[in-house]
Amino acid sequence: MTISIGNDHAGTEYKFAIKELLEAKGYTVNNHGTDAHDSVDYADFVHPVATDVVNKTSTYGILICGSANGVAMAANKHQKIRAGLCWNKEIVHLIRSHNNANILCIPARFTAIPQALEMVDVFLNTEFEGGRHQTRIDKIPVSC
Incomplete structure (x- = not known):
């Protein structure tokens, strides 16, 4: 994956740290983020991740910024992206099991x-429950 x-x-x-964890578990990682601490614009790193997920060159995406609000907003502008901002594992479980999120945003x-x-x-090991949750997802427009 x-x-x-x-x-x-x-x-x-x-x-x-996340890249090291993923590679240790056998995942392939496409690194679109900065490797430095100099100020950069988060959107420059969001769009390649969202594009990978939309084009199915990646199964999932992970985005990280200070609050994770900016990356979540930018990612959710892409059709077929459901990016969820999470600050604990319980919320992560819900964005996967109920919302079928395909991008995790970490503050x-x-x-x-x-x-x-x-x-x-948790994000990578939680399955989408489908059913009534799929009905709700189907009501989210992909374009307005």
């Missing part, structure tokens, strides 16, 4: 790296 990851300057250390300034790693693990 291939996972695309993107981050701005606030998420660089998180990205390296680096509001989570610790061990917590982020746990969220990634």
Whole structure:
């Protein structure tokens, strides 16, 4: 399975830790994030991740910035993307099981790296429940 990851300057250390975890578990990682701590614009890293997921060159995406609000907003502008902002594993479970999220957005300034790693693990190991949840997802327009 291939996972695309993107981050701005606030998420660089998180990205390296997540990438290491994913590769240790046998995942292929497409790194679209910055490797530096210099200020950058998060959207420059969001769009390649979302495009990978939409084009199915990656199964899922992970985006990291300070609050994760910006990356979530930018990612959700792409058709067929359901990006969820999460700050604990319980919310991660819900965005996968109820919303069939395909991008996890992590707020680096509001989570610790061990917590982020746990969220990634839950994200990748939670199945979508379908049923009534699919009916609800079908009501989200892909374009307005």
